[in-house]
Amino acid sequence: MPFLRERSGAWSAEKIIAFVGVCLPAAWIFHRYWIEDLGPRPLTEVIHFTGDWVVRLLWITLAVTPAARLFKAPKLLLARRTLGVATAVYAMFHITLYVADQKFNLATVVSEIALRFYLTIGFVALAALVALMVTSTDAMIRRLARNWARLHLLAYPVAVLAAIHFLLQSKNDVWQPILMVGFLAWLFGYRILQRFTREVSYRRLTALALASGVLTMLIEIAWYRLRSNVPVERILQANFDFSYTIQPAWWVLAGTLAIPLAVWLWRLRPQRPAARRTSSSAVSGATRVQSAS
Secondary structure (H helix, E strand, O other), rough: OOOHOOOOOOEHHHHHHHHHHHHHHHHHHHHHHHHHOOOOOOOHHHHEEEEEEEHHHHHHHHHHHHHHHHOOOOHHHHHHHHHHHHHHHHHHHHHHHHHHOOOOHHHHHHHHHHHOOHHHHHHHHHHHHHHHHHHHOHHHHHHHHHHHHHHHHHHHHHHHHHHHHHHHOOOOHHHHHHHHHHHHHHHHHHHHHHHHHOOOHHHHHHHHHHHHHHHHHHHHHHHHHHHHOHHHHHHHHHHHOOOOOOOHHHHHHHHHHHHHHHHHHHHOOOOOHHHHHHHHHHHHHHHHHHOOO
């Protein structure tokens, strides 16, 4: 399996872990199907399941670059192509299952995509993901040269479209989509900080976590206000009432505040002399063959 090896021919732990990880959701949903645990509408359940994992895998793919930089682990970049390709594969399964749910009536599928906005943007995101997958091979990287990096910047608008699609198709139950929007805000915020500062310090990471939590709450308020005309004070009250459930903003805040703590603890660990440096060829190779995100 050459795609699980480094350029040197050695097995890549990062690629193997990523490959096993992206296969686990598929194995889990197959297991649920096998034991007939998908409810009265199994096809609808699998459609939602694969759609959820498209978003999760895309976010994880976008998180690889910050993780590699913050934890000073450039070989993590080796996992990014596997994660990106898996995202596109899950997206293709998602649309294929939707077509099956429409009894393979392509006329109905096309009209639904054209008339329903959330399906339109979902289809655009799918097309972009497929384009990114097709151009992720070493041969396409060499052929496209500098244009390859520009093309793979599409990962950012695709993430925005995926988040909007997730929100719109969820109707009134937007707890999980709002949560994912909050984490996407952090991922974008980190890239902005990285672009305009020499180093994303612990203080900046903490400030970014606070900003991501506040922004998540504001997005939730705006959503319910515009979508259902719910009074702002009721949404705020729900956010500060922990007796029923913890709202997405607090999970985003907790999750992103854990990042600077994890980085600090990671950098405190004793380092072996052989592990302090990664060869420049390995790092540049990892960078060349992965997504530009």
